[in-house]
Amino acid sequence: MANIEATYYPQSGFLAVLGAGESGVGAAILAKDKGFDVFVSDKGGIAEQYKSTLIAEGIDFEQLQHSEARILQADLVVKSPGIPEKAPLVQALKASGIPVISEIEFAAQYTDAKLYCITGSNGKSTTTMLTYYMLQKAGVNVGLAGNIGKSFALQVARSDFDFYVLEISSFMLDDMYRFRADVAVILNITPDHLDRYEYQLENYVASKFRILQNQREEDYFIYCMDDEETMKALPAYTTKAMRLPFTQQQVLVQGAFLDENKNIVINIPNKETFEMNIEELSLQGKHNVYNNMASGLIGKAMELRNQTMKESMSSYVNIEHRLEHVACIGGVNYINDSKATNVNSVWYALESFSPDIILIMGGVDKGNDYEMLRDLVKAKVKAIVCIGKDTVRIHESFEDDADVIVNSSSMQEAVEMASHLSKKGDTVLLSPACASFDWFRNYEERGDKFKEAVMAL
Incomplete structure (x- = not known):
């Protein structure tokens, strides 16, 4: 409201x-x-x-x-x-x-900097950080804020940036009114935080689309054509901004797409065309192709040099707690994806790795629907180790799909169990699908405890 x-x-x-x-x-x-x-x-x-x-x-x-x-x-x-x-x-x-x-709304009125704003249920942090990294490599005087980095308001007060890359959550957007994004990005929309939106997906969708408010003709709106909820909602929201869709399923005259040779192609009117093969991306996996497309569209809208963009997209290292490689011990890879606090994030994580996966998941259940994970769990997961207080629904959801589902009493025990269940070539993946507030202060502490337990093996 x-x-x-x-x-x-x-x-x-x-x-x-x-x-x-x-x-x-x-x-x-x-x-x-x-x-x-x-x-x-x-x-x-x-x-x-x-x-x-x-x-x-x-x-x-x-x-x-x-x-x-x-x-x-x-x-x-x-x-x-x-x-x-x-x-x-x-x-x-x-x-x-x-x-x-919100703080973002309050601070925006005191800066003339260009604001590149990224929202979505998944991939926000990766896309925001990749965009920030790309702009820095291009020599742009840019700040990083929103859900990530230092406070936007503090930087407006005490720094002097010409551009900001802002990771914007639905909670922030709920309290934003006059704010205008020079570039607004909606990566995807999947059910998340529905407890804050009266368990109505349309309320959450409306919150995400607030990122378009006040946009002008010279601004840009970047969105995923392959995302069902975004495309379903799109007709209800008007914007004067230039629309730049991205997709992996068709060829576009305007926007970003994958060609038959697996090249990301970016076309924006009156800008140089950009092409880069997905094999050259530092971040692999289908979801990261989307993240790179979104960042690339921002880069091209800013008229960054193609060479700078390619160097950035081939050398960027992912953020901590998001598909972060911790160690390879006895031929087993340990991956920290503690930032995956919803089911869709776990889907992306499972999609990124080949079988066999020992999945560590659980915590404070936010009304999760695990149905979308069942096929991937059946195909790729050999065991699930539960952490946190809400484990019953995990057992109920996957009892027919995973051969082994066990509960643990601490992160250290969970990692030790996963280690015993794994063999050379396997992946132990912490991707909880849940909030962390039962055993931990936040997802960062949860990820740090996982890393500590892995290094203690």
């Missing part, structure tokens, strides 16, 4: 920030620099690094509570994307007509 008042938010006065993580503290610093009276409130504990930053900046804050009466005096509220709209305090703010916006 759009917060109508948010389109008319004030430029001065009392600003409250809800959440004191990376985005919240960055927003607080930018707000202070712009002359707001700033108060930061976090219902949980504030990490030491952020607390010391707030103290050093002279910004008033509280932790382990929300002083509701004080926050309801705010002229403007910047909310952490992790706080749901249904939270009582957010509901009270909106009932009082107080605009509630």
